[in-house]
Structure formats: structure tokens, C-alpha cells
Amino acid sequence: MFATRQSDLRNSIRFPLHLRVTLKTAAGEYRAETTDISAGGISFAIDNPIEVGSHVEFAIEMPSEVSGGRHVVSVMCVGRVVRCREEVSGQTIAVVIDGYHFKRL
Amino acid sequence: MVTTSNGSKGGNQRGRSKAKGTHATREAPADVSARAGLPPLRIILADSEAIFRVGMSRIFAQWEDLEVVAQTETLPQTLQAVATTAADVILFEVGLAPSPADAVSDIAARALPGANLVVVTQRAGEQETVDYLRRGVRGILARAVSPELLVRCVRKVAAGETWLDKQGVNWVIEAYRAQALQGTAPQQQLRLSDKEMMIIGGVTQGMKNKEIACEVGTTEQVVKNYLRKIYDKLHVADRLELALYSMHHRLLDGYSFPPFDNSPEETGPILEEAANPSALVPGPRAVPEETDSEKHDKRELA
Known part of the structure; x- marks a missing residue:
């Protein structure tokens, strides 16, 4: 639901953080950098489109220098693609976060 | 029906x-x-x-x-x-x-x-x-x-x-206006105690409440109470939003942490666990040691 619109509601505060994300889909694995992120979802740009509505697993990397620790922390997430828009820079993808947990690497 | x-x-x-x-x-x-x-x-x-x-x-x-x-x-x-x-x-x-x-x-x-x-x-x-x-x-x-x-x-x-x-x-x-103000001017009014900062540091480093409690020298319940207070102060909803807020506003910059035992609790490629979807869904197998508070934080998983 709301798949195409929920992210527009900006339920959570969006932070313009550029964090590395590794995304796993049925079509393959992608690496990207977030253009913005909230507790509700992320957006990023990649070359290939991803089907809207598809379920994805992804890891958001939180670098140690900003998380305040000595180790990289990853947030392991499951979610759904809610938007895939073709733009000059490639495909802008928006994914909602349905579940997550922290993982220290 | x-x-x-x-x-x-x-x-x-x-x-x-x-x-x-x-x-x-x-x-x-x-x-x-x-x-x-x-x-x-x-x-x-x-x-x-x-x-x-x-x-x-x-x-x-x-x-x-x-x-x-x-x-x-x-x-x-x-x-x-x-x-x-x-x-x-x-x-x-x-x-x-x-x-x-x-x-x-x-x-x-x-x-x-x-x-x-x-x-x-x-x-x-x-x-x-x-x-x-x-x-x-x-x-x-x-x-x-x-x-x-x-x-x-x-x-x-x-x-x-x-x-x-x-x-x-x-x-x-x-x-939304109030939320925007909170999001852009975080530190003008709020005051976080040393213990609150330590707990935020624990969260951003991926620690569980029980681990934070050990490091801080208190009980898990006290950590939960602190977290609730921190959420209220910063107007965030859960651990992830707290971590993002903390990163965005560089809340922990210059803060001297106690020597947390920050050794990795899990190893392997980032998506090793994600390769098994059942490891990411709620249930005892996913996070057997998580507390009620942490379950609540993972509201999306519930």
C-alpha cells in the first residue's frame, strides 16, 4: 500500500545522509548510496530499474566515524520498492523499511 | 465475514x-x-x-x-x-x-x-x-x-x-511545522545527560539494551526508561531514527565514550544473514535475546 504514496507522506524525518547500501533483490545485488533516509525508508539511484512492489533485503552501512564507535554498524532491513523513476542520473528508487535490526561488523 | x-x-x-x-x-x-x-x-x-x-x-x-x-x-x-x-x-x-x-x-x-x-x-x-x-x-x-x-x-x-x-x-x-523545527534545530533547547549520551552511543554502535546496561553499569529496565526519555526529548520514534538523528546532527562528535566492549557480535558478509529471509523476520530465531523494548523498536517487524 500506500506503496506509491506512503513515502510522500514523509511520516518520519528525512535525513540527507549519504550512506552505502547493499540491496538484494530477486534480480540481483546492487550497491548504491542513499540520497536520503528516514526510519521509514530510503531512496537512492542505480542504473537498473527494480519492479515496484517487489520485496527486497538491504544493508545500510553506518560508518564508525559518525556512529561514534570503532566498528562499522550495519542496519539489516527488509522492505518493499515503492517507487522507481527514470531520471537523468539513472533510476531513482524508493524503498520502505518493513523491518530492521542492527548488526555490528 | x-x-x-x-x-x-x-x-x-x-x-x-x-x-x-x-x-x-x-x-x-x-x-x-x-x-x-x-x-x-x-x-x-x-x-x-x-x-x-x-x-x-x-x-x-x-x-x-x-x-x-x-x-x-x-x-x-x-x-x-x-x-x-x-x-x-x-x-x-x-x-x-x-x-x-x-x-x-x-x-x-x-x-x-x-x-x-x-x-x-x-x-x-x-x-x-x-x-x-x-x-x-x-x-x-x-x-x-x-x-x-x-x-x-x-x-x-x-x-x-x-x-x-x-x-x-x-x-x-x-x-509538520513543529516537526520541521525539531529536525533542523536539535540542540538549541535539549539537554542530554552523560548517561543519555552513553546510551545513544550504545544504540548507534548497534548494541542491545542488555549490552548497554552492562556497559553503563545499570539494569536493562533502566536503559529502557532512558531510551523512552531520549525518544521523547529528540522526538524520534525508534532506535533507527535515533541513530539517524544522531548521525545527521553529529550528536556524538567530541563526546568521550567509556571503553565500550565493541567487538563484533556477528561476523560474515553484510548480507549473509539477509540471504536467509527468516533471519530478518520476527521470532525467536531472528533475535532470541532481544527485549520487549527492542521488539517495540522494531515495530516494522512486529
């Missing part, structure tokens, strides 16, 4: 009405003429009272651009219906759930793509209105709404607009 347009109990009032000839269907008004040639808007009616479901069905049956595809009278039925029946609009009456806000989140999470949720309520106050909108609701409708406004609401919401009365709009604008 869940009734659908294909089921024996038939939710397609429009089709039935036509067949019986009891109602003449009406063409959509000019403002929705752009939908000409498109399939009807699909509506799921979730209402605890049959009389309201019947009444609304009959109203929608009069319009050829509207179609009731399912009707439900309990929350479990509603959750099932929204997950299995494609709809453009879900009309959810709050009396159907003991905790309407939580129900709204559940429906929003389970509904098929493209659905827009409208809450039907006797009256929504400021807090409820803002909360519903934050949880993904696209419209709030008074139970005593006129048939004309009901139909208009469905069309507007299906077209991607938000349906709120003027007071509701003002409440939402105020809430």
Missing part, C-alpha cells in the same frame, strides 16, 4: 443493482471525467455495523465509476481482505479495532500496492488526526458524512489527494 465482488455474498453492489434494475447507475461527474474508459475505483468497506456497510454500498452502487470489491466487519477480516484484494480505497471504521492507530499501521503495512486508506470515525481530535496521517492514512471522514461527500472523498483520495476537514488540515500543518 469478508464478502467480495466475486464471492457468493457479493460485494459488487453496483453489478447487483444493475441486474435487478433497482438503481440506475450514474455517470461520474465532470471532475472525474478524466477517468472515462478506466475501470471503476475499487473500494474495500471495513465497518463494524452492517447498516453502514449496506448504506455505503448502495451509495457507491449508484455510480458507475465506483465498485465495492470487499466488505469486512472485523479487524482480522480487514487485514486479510486488504492483503488479498486489490483496492484503490479502503474505508476503515475505527470502531472495528480496540486500538485504531495500531490497526491503521497494520492495514497500511499489509495492504496491496495502490491502496489508499481512509479512516471513518465519529470524531478525530488533534492527536488522532496527526497520528493517523503519520501512519499512512490518506483521509479522515466523519461517520455522519453526506453521501455526496463520501463519494467525493473516495474519488479524491483515489486520485492521490488527501481528505481532511479544515481543522484537520491546520492540525497537520502545525504538527
Whole structure:
């Protein structure tokens, strides 16, 4: 639901953080950098489109220098693609976060 | 019961009405003429009272651009219906759930793509209105709404607009304005104690409450209490939002942490665990040692 619109509601505060994300889909694995992120979802740009509505697993990397620790922390997430828009820079993808947990690497 | 347009109990009032000839269907008004040639808007009616479901069905049956595809009278039925029946609009009456806000989140999470949720309520106050909108609701409708406004609401919401009365709009604008101020000026007014900073540091380093409690030298319950206080102070909802807030505002810059035992608790490639979806879904296997508070934080997993 709301798949195409929920992210527009900006339920959570969006932070313009550029964090590395590794995304796993049925079509393959992608690496990207977030253009913005909230507790509700992320957006990023990649070359290939991803089907809207598809379920994805992804890891958001939180670098140690900003998380305040000595180790990289990853947030392991499951979610759904809610938007895939073709733009000059490639495909802008928006994914909602349905579940997550922290993982220290 | 869940009734659908294909089921024996038939939710397609429009089709039935036509067949019986009891109602003449009406063409959509000019403002929705752009939908000409498109399939009807699909509506799921979730209402605890049959009389309201019947009444609304009959109203929608009069319009050829509207179609009731399912009707439900309990929350479990509603959750099932929204997950299995494609709809453009879900009309959810709050009396159907003991905790309407939580129900709204559940429906929003389970509904098929493209659905827009409208809450039907006797009256929504400021807090409820803002909360519903934050949880993904696209419209709030008074139970005593006129048939004309009901139909208009469905069309507007299906077209991607938000349906709120003027007071509701003002409440939402105020809430977002306040939120924006909190988001952009975080440290002007808030004061965080050393212990709170330590706990934030533990969260951003991926520690569980129990681990933070060990490091800080207190109990898990105390950490939970601190976290709740921190969430309130920073106006964040959970651990992830706290971590993002902390990173964005560089909350921990220059803060000297005690020597946390920050050795990795898990090893392997980032997506090794993600390769097994069951490891990411709720349940004892996923995070056996997590606390109630952490479960709550992972509200999306619940």
C-alpha cells in the first residue's frame, strides 16, 4: 500500500545522509548510496530499474566515524520498492523499511 | 465475514443493482471525467455495523465509476481482505479495532500496492488526526458524512489527494511545522545527560539494551526508561531514527565514550544473514535475546 504514496507522506524525518547500501533483490545485488533516509525508508539511484512492489533485503552501512564507535554498524532491513523513476542520473528508487535490526561488523 | 465482488455474498453492489434494475447507475461527474474508459475505483468497506456497510454500498452502487470489491466487519477480516484484494480505497471504521492507530499501521503495512486508506470515525481530535496521517492514512471522514461527500472523498483520495476537514488540515500543518523545527534545530533547547549520551552511543554502535546496561553499569529496565526519555526529548520514534538523528546532527562528535566492549557480535558478509529471509523476520530465531523494548523498536517487524 500506500506503496506509491506512503513515502510522500514523509511520516518520519528525512535525513540527507549519504550512506552505502547493499540491496538484494530477486534480480540481483546492487550497491548504491542513499540520497536520503528516514526510519521509514530510503531512496537512492542505480542504473537498473527494480519492479515496484517487489520485496527486497538491504544493508545500510553506518560508518564508525559518525556512529561514534570503532566498528562499522550495519542496519539489516527488509522492505518493499515503492517507487522507481527514470531520471537523468539513472533510476531513482524508493524503498520502505518493513523491518530492521542492527548488526555490528 | 469478508464478502467480495466475486464471492457468493457479493460485494459488487453496483453489478447487483444493475441486474435487478433497482438503481440506475450514474455517470461520474465532470471532475472525474478524466477517468472515462478506466475501470471503476475499487473500494474495500471495513465497518463494524452492517447498516453502514449496506448504506455505503448502495451509495457507491449508484455510480458507475465506483465498485465495492470487499466488505469486512472485523479487524482480522480487514487485514486479510486488504492483503488479498486489490483496492484503490479502503474505508476503515475505527470502531472495528480496540486500538485504531495500531490497526491503521497494520492495514497500511499489509495492504496491496495502490491502496489508499481512509479512516471513518465519529470524531478525530488533534492527536488522532496527526497520528493517523503519520501512519499512512490518506483521509479522515466523519461517520455522519453526506453521501455526496463520501463519494467525493473516495474519488479524491483515489486520485492521490488527501481528505481532511479544515481543522484537520491546520492540525497537520502545525504538527509538520513543529516537526520541521525539531529536525533542523536539535540542540538549541535539549539537554542530554552523560548517561543519555552513553546510551545513544550504545544504540548507534548497534548494541542491545542488555549490552548497554552492562556497559553503563545499570539494569536493562533502566536503559529502557532512558531510551523512552531520549525518544521523547529528540522526538524520534525508534532506535533507527535515533541513530539517524544522531548521525545527521553529529550528536556524538567530541563526546568521550567509556571503553565500550565493541567487538563484533556477528561476523560474515553484510548480507549473509539477509540471504536467509527468516533471519530478518520476527521470532525467536531472528533475535532470541532481544527485549520487549527492542521488539517495540522494531515495530516494522512486529
